[in-house]
Amino acid sequence: MSGLKSNVIRGFKAAIARSYVRVKGGNREPSWLVWEVFLPLLMISSVVYTYQNLNAPREFVGFVILGGAMMSFWFNVLWGMGSVMYWERERGNLEIFIVTGAPLYGLLLGMALGGMLNTTIRALAIILIGVFVFNAYFNPVGIPGAILIFILTLAALYSLGLSLASIYLMYARSGWRASELLSEPMMFISGMYYPITVFPFLLQLIASLFPLAIGIDGIRRCLVLGSSINSLIWHITMLVIMTVVLLWIGLKILRYMEMRARREGRLILRWI
Amino acid sequence: MDLNRWFRRIYAIMWFSWQELSNWTKPYIFAVYVMVRPLFGLLLYAYIYIAFAITSGLVNPDAAFYLITGIAFYNFIGEGIYGVTWVIHEEREHYSILKYNYISFPNLRDYLLARSLVNYIIGFIVSIIVLIIGFYLVGLGVSYLNPNIPLLLLMYIIGFIWSSFLAVTVSGTSLFSAEYGPLISEAIAGLLFLLGNVLFPTSILPQWLLPLAEVLPMADWMELMRYSLNIGYQVNLLFLLSKLLIKTIIYVIIGIVFFAIADRLARKRGVLEASFHH
Numbered sequence: 001m002s003g004l005k006s007n008v009i010r011g012f013k014a015a016i017a018r019s020y021v022r023v024k025g026g027n028r029e030p031s032w033l034v035w036e037v038f039l040p041l042l043m044i045s046s047v048v049y050t051y052q053n054l055n056a057p058r059e060f061v062g063f064v065i066l067g068g069a070m071m072s073f074w075f076n077v078l079w080g081m082g083s084v085m086y087w088e089r090e091r092g093n094l095e096i097f098i099v100t101g102a103p104l105y106g107l108l109l110g111m112a113l114g115g116m117l118n119t120t121i122r123a124l125a126i127i128l129i130g131v132f133v134f135n136a137y138f139n140p141v142g143i144p145g146a147i148l149i150f151i152l153t154l155a156a157l158y159s160l161g162l163s164l165a166s167i168y169l170m171y172a173r174s175g176w177r178a179s180e181l182l183s184e185p186m187m188f189i190s191g192m193y194y195p196i197t198v199f200p201f202l203l204q205l206i207a208s209l210f211p212l213a214i215g216i217d218g219i220r221r222c223l224v225l226g227s228s229i230n231s232l233i234w235h236i237t238m239l240v241i242m243t244v245v246l247l248w249i250g251l252k253i254l255r256y257m258e259m260r261a262r263r264e265g266r267l268i269l270r271w272i
Numbered sequence: 273m274d275l276n277r278w279f280r281r282i283y284a285i286m287w288f289s290w291q292e293l294s295n296w297t298k299p300y301i302f303a304v305y306v307m308v309r310p311l312f313g314l315l316l317y318a319y320i321y322i323a324f325a326i327t328s329g330l331v332n333p334d335a336a337f338y339l340i341t342g343i344a345f346y347n348f349i350g351e352g353i354y355g356v357t358w359v360i361h362e363e364r365e366h367y368s369i370l371k372y373n374y375i376s377f378p379n380l381r382d383y384l385l386a387r388s389l390v391n392y393i394i395g396f397i398v399s400i401i402v403l404i405i406g407f408y409l410v411g412l413g414v415s416y417l418n419p420n421i422p423l424l425l426l427m428y429i430i431g432f433i434w435s436s437f438l439a440v441t442v443s444g445t446s447l448f449s450a451e452y453g454p455l456i457s458e459a460i461a462g463l464l465f466l467l468g469n470v471l472f473p474t475s476i477l478p479q480w481l482l483p484l485a486e487v488l489p490m491a492d493w494m495e496l497m498r499y500s501l502n503i504g505y506q507v508n509l510l511f512l513l514s515k516l517l518i519k520t521i522i523y524v525i526i527g528i529v530f531f532a533i534a535d536r537l538a539r540k541r542g543v544l545e546a547s548f549h550h
Contacts, residue, residue, distance in 0.1 A: 035455045042462030046471050047320060053472040054324045054335060090366070177296065177305055184312035192316065194323035 007103055014106030015113060022080075022114025027121075036072075037125040044068035044126065047193050048134050060194070062138060062224040065130030067192035069123035070153070070216045073116075074186055077157055078179045080115040081108060082164035086175055095268050104258055105251060108165050112158040142222030145229035149222065152239035153215025159243055160211065162250030166257040170266060190216055211242045281377065285386035289355075293390060310347050310398045311405065317343045317471060318409050337416050337502070340406035342470035345497045347402055348395040348428065349435045349468075349490065350461055355391025356384050356439030357457035360446040364547055371545040381531045384443055385436055392432050403501075416502050424500040427493065434489045434520040437527030444534030448543060469494040489519040 027033065044064055051060045084107070088094040097107055130136040168175035189206065190196075190213040196204055207213040218235035221227035261267050294302040321339050325331055363370040377383040407416070442460055446453025467474060467481065468490030477485060485491055492512050499507045538544055 029451075032451070035459075039455070039458055039462055042459070042466050046466045047317075049466075049476055050317075050320055050339070050471040051324070053476050054321070054332070055328075056324045057327065060323075181305060181308050184309045184316060188312045188316040188319070193320055198319065198323040198326050 010101070011103045011106035011109065014100075014102035015109035018107050018110025019112075019114035019117075020110075022111060023117055026114065026118040033122065033125075036122050037129070040068055040072060040122075040126060041129060044130070045134075058137070059224050061130070061134050062136045063195060063220055064193050065127060065134065065136045066138075066220055066223065067190070067194075067216055069126040069130075070212065070219065071187060071190070071192050072119050072123050072126065073154060073157055074190070074212055075183070076115045076119040077161035077164070078182055080119075081111045081158065081161035083168055083176060083179050084108070084111050085165050085169040089169075089267065092268075098267055105162070105254060108162055108254070111165075112161060116154055116158065138223040139226045142226060145227075145232060146219045146222040148229065149215055149218035149232065149235055149239065152236060152243065153211055153218075156211035156239050156242040156246055157215070159246035159250050163246065163253045166250070166254040169254075169257045169261050186210070186212060189213060192216070195220065208238070211239060211246075214238050214242075282386045282389070285377065285383060286389050289387045289390040306394055306398065307401065310402050313347075314340075314343050314402050314406050314409070318406055320471070321410055333410075333412060333416070336410040336412055337505075338473075338498070339471055340403065340410060340412065341498050341501060342494060344399045344403035344406055345431075345494060346465060346468070346470050348392070348399040349431060349464060349493075351395030351398065352388055352392040352432060352435050353439045353442075353457065353461055353464075355388035355395075356436055357442050357446065357460075358454070359384050359387050360443050361450065361454050364545075365450050368545075368547060374544055380535055381440055381528070384440055388436055388439070392436070396428060418502045418504055420500045420503050424497070427497050427500050430516060430520055431493050431497075434493070434516075434523045437524045438489075440527040441523075441530045444531045447534050447538040448541075450547075464488060464490045467491065489516055489523065492516040492519065 047064045047068075048061055051064065085094065088097065088107075097104075127136075127138075131138070164179075167178070171178070189203075189210060191199070191207065196207045196213055196217055199207060214235050218232050218239075221232060221235075222229070297305070317339060321332075321336050360370060363373060373383060374380055377386075406412075438460065439457070442457045443453070445456055463484070464470070467477070467485035467488055470490075474482065474485040474491050492515050495505075495507050496509075496512055496516060499505045499509060499512075
């Protein structure tokens with residue numbers, strides 16, 4: 001068996017093993033699911049009531065619910081995938097993983113797959129509560145288009161998570177702070193609570209560099225504004241390009257950071 | 273009581289807190305780090321008003337004043353509560369030093385309060401900066417600034433007292449759980465945001481939520497903060513102030529009693545040095 005083939009097989013086996021732990025661990029305590037739906041709902045409800053207070057058009061409720069549900073994936077990328085190297089190292093698991101010989105991308109792919117599944121359950125719960133409690137209306141005709149854009153958005157987003165995780169391999173506590181720093185700016189630039197068309201042109205241009213902004217916009221167009229999938233070709237093309245580019249960059253950075261971390265002895269360093 | 277000694281202790285804990293918060297980077301990067309989240313938080317919520325104004329063509333300066341002041345002053349409470357509630361989780365789960373700090377400071381509750389002072393100072397500075405930038409962002413004129421400075425400062429102090437003791441109560445639960453402590457503290461911060469007159473008046477909430485909003489001091493405090501910033505803002509000053517003072521006293525008593533019970537139970541069960549490896 002060639003070296004590359006055996007490396008890929010080991011990578012996938014590690015991914016399946018890690019995602020199993022992720023899914024099992026993330027759902028072993030049902031109350032966590034309740035908390036993880038309840039906490040984002042507090043913020044989402046605040047914004048829905050604010051729009052109601054301003055007598056804003058009804059579609060804004062749908063914008064907020066979809067934005068809030070999609071934002072859970074960004075938090076999962078940041079805290080569940082990006083900072084995983086930090087946690088694994090702090091708990092002493094990273095050195096054990098490294099000595100198994102399985103490639104690090106397998107670990108991250110497993111975190112991504114498990115995280116996607118867990119977060120999808122939570123995001124769906126947020127959408128259902130949005131429909132039943134806040135009377136958010138979504139166009140059922142737009143569901144296939146929304147699902148396509150959703151899958152492409154997740155692929156691009158978790159590819160970005162690959163780069164983030166590699167950076168945290170080197171910078172532990174600073175990486176933790178970076179995760180905190182990347183929350184509000186991403187919430188804003190992605191248009192979590194409003195369409196990005198309200199931004200000035202330059203800001204719209206910057207927003208279009210982020211997969212989450214394009215994804216949220218595309219899903220909203222399908223489910224709230226009733227756009228057809230043909231009118232979303234630009235969104236689909238951008239997301240496909242982003243996935244390929246971000247995956248390539250992520251794998252390159254991961255390889256480089258792993259080499260550097262091994263050379264500088266950072267794999268077992270804690271509290272830095 | 274030896275005040276000098278007491279102040280030296282508070283100073284030492286504040287210095288420790290400052291180091292823990294900031295020594296991972298250079299001071300100017302830390303300053304950027306402290307400002308980025310609140311400023312983007314401001315943009316995030318201010319654009320709710322801007323999005324509404326753009327799509328409807330309507331301008332409502334009163335609503336803009338409400339929104340900007342709510343976001344700005346929430347930073348003070350949010351940052352302070354975080355400063356108290358994360359200490360136990362962080363020191364036990366991340367750094368495993370809670371037991372050492374427990375024996376080096378006479379009282380865990382006072383240690384938590386002292387640790388939070390730096391966060392409250394940061395929250396105070398951030399709230400002022402966010403207020404100034406927010407006013408500029410939504411185009412609010414100086415006519416909305418007619419402050420009563422002594423009242424404003426008094427309200428900051430009262431805000432520190434009730435929110436820190438609310439956070440102390442929450443910290444009591446953190447002693448027993450690695451998972452639920454931080455979750456409860458996030459829930460409290462979220463509830464204060466939802467039920468505290470931050471982005472919208474509590475009067476538009478569903479009836480069943482109103483009693484909960486009434487129990488929390490946040491809504492009264494926020495209205496009084498708005499009044500102290502602009503004395504033209506309509507509130508029933510004496511009624512709100514007396515209500516807030518009574519609630520503050522109740523929260524202080526609950527904080528002291530609840531934490532004392534939790535502390536005693538935690539020592540009895542030996543969980544102070546038990547890491548839950550969440």
